[in-house]
Amino acid sequence: MLLVTGVSGGLGQLVAERLADRDDVVLGTRAPLPGARRVNFDDPESLPRAFAGVDTLLLISAGYGEDDTVIARHEAAISAAERAGVRHVVYTSLSGAGDHLPYALPHRWTERRLSASTSLKWTVLRNGLYAELLAFLAAPGADGRLTAPLADGRLAAVARADLAEIAARVALDPAPHAGRVYELAGPRALGGAELAAATGTAYEPETLAEARERLSASEARAFEVPMLVGTYSAIAHGFLATPDAGTLPTLLGRTPLDPLAVYAEAVGAMAGASAGR
Numbered sequence: 001m002l003l004v005t006g007v008s009g010g011l012g013q014l015v016a017e018r019l020a021d022r023d024d025v026v027l028g029t030r031a032p033l034p035g036a037r038r039v040n041f042d043d044p045e046s047l048p049r050a051f052a053g054v055d056t057l058l059l060i061s062a063g064y065g066e067d068d069t070v071i072a073r074h075e076a077a078i079s080a081a082e083r084a085g086v087r088h089v090v091y092t093s094l095s096g097a098g099d100h101l102p103y104a105l106p107h108r109w110t111e112r113r114l115s116a117s118t119s120l121k122w123t124v125l126r127n128g129l130y131a132e133l134l135a136f137l138a139a140p141g142a143d144g145r146l147t148a149p150l151a152d153g154r155l156a157a158v159a160r161a162d163l164a165e166i167a168a169r170v171a172l173d174p175a176p177h178a179g180r181v182y183e184l185a186g187p188r189a190l191g192g193a194e195l196a197a198a199t200g201t202a203y204e205p206e207t208l209a210e211a212r213e214r215l216s217a218s219e220a221r222a223f224e225v226p227m228l229v230g231t232y233s234a235i236a237h238g239f240l241a242t243p244d245a246g247t248l249p250t251l252l253g254r255t256p257l258d259p260l261a262v263y264a265e266a267v268g269a270m271a272g273a274s275a276g277r
C-alpha cells in the first residue's frame with residue numbers, strides 16, 4: 001500500500017488527483033478530508049496508526065518553517081516509517097542547484113537521514129522551483145509593471161503538475177528508482193522581461209534591498225523575508241538557470257508543460273482570486 005502525505009497542499013492535491021480510485025493508495029493530511037488518514041508530523045504519537053500497513057511512503061516535504069521545525073517533522077515521519085515497517089520512502093526534495101537557497105538545509109538533512117537509514121529504501125525527487133511560485137515572486141502589478149529583483153537572471157521553473165505526475169509514477173513503482181536522486185528543473189529558463197511580456201506588463205528590476213523593505217512591510221512572517229530575498233538573489237545571480245537535461249520527459253513519459261504558460265495561467269488565477277475577494 002502507498003500512503004501519500006500532505007494531500008491538502010498544492011503538490012499533494014495534484015498527486016492525489018492522479019491516484020484517485022486506486023485501492024492500493026491511501027491519502028494523508030492534517031485536514032479533515034473524508035476517506036484520508038490523519039497525518040500530522042507535529043503529532044508523532046499519531047503516526048504509528050497513520051502508517052500501519054504502508055509499504056511505500058510518498059513523503060511530501062512538510063511546509064515552510066524554521067529549519068528546526070521542518071527537520072523535526074521529517075525526523076518524526078522517517079522514524080515512524082522505520083518503526084511501521086515501511087519499505088520505501090519517496091521524498092520530494094529541493095534541486096541541487098537550490099543549495100544556496102535559505103530553505104535548502106532541511107531538504108539536505110532529510111536526504112542524509114534517509115540514506116543513513118538501515119531499513120528503508122529511498123528515492124529523492126529534487127524538485128526545482130515551481131512556475132506557479134514565479135507567479136507569486138514576479139507578480140505583475142495593477143500599475144502595469146512587473147517589479148521584482150531578478151536583474152537579468154533566469155529561473156528554470158517547472159510546472160507543479162509535472163512534478164506531481166513524476167512523484168505519482170515513481171511512488172507507484174518505486175523499486176526501479178531505489179537509491180536514485182533525480183534533479184527536476186524545468187525545461188527552459190524564464191527571466192523578468194519574458195515574464196512581463198507574457199503578462200502584458202513592463203519589467204522593472206528592483207534591488208534586493210528594495211525588495212527586502214517591501215517584503216518587511218508586507219504580511220510576510222519574519223522567517224519568510226530572508227527566504228524570499230534569498231530566492232530572488234539566487235535567481236538574479238544565475239544559480240537556478242540551468243534547464244533540465246532530459247530527466248523530466250524520461251520520468252514523465254511525455255513532453256513537460258511549458259513553464260511560461262503555467263506562469264501566465266497562475267498569474268491569471270491569482271488576479272481572478274483577488275478580484276473575487
Ligand SMILES: NC(=O)c1ccc[n+]([C@@H]2O[C@H](COP(=O)([O-])OP(=O)(O)OC[C@H]3O[C@@H](n4cnc5c(N)ncnc54)[C@H](OP(=O)(O)O)[C@@H]3O)[C@@H](O)[C@H]2O)c1
Pocket residue numbers: 005006007008009010011012028029030031039040041042060061062063064073092127128129130133
Ligand atoms: N519547489 C518549489 O517551488 C516549492 C515551493 C513551495 C514549497 N515547496 C516545498 O514543497 C512542499 C510541497 O509544495 P506545495 O506547493 O504543496 O506546498 P504547500 O501548498 O504550501 O503545502 C504545504 C505542505 O506541507 C504539508 N505539511 C505542513 N505541515 C505539516 C505537518 N505538520 N505534517 C504533515 N504535513 C505537513 C502540508 O500537508 P497537509 O496540509 O495536507 O497536511 C502540505 O502538503 C512544501 O511543503 C515545501 O516544502 C516547494
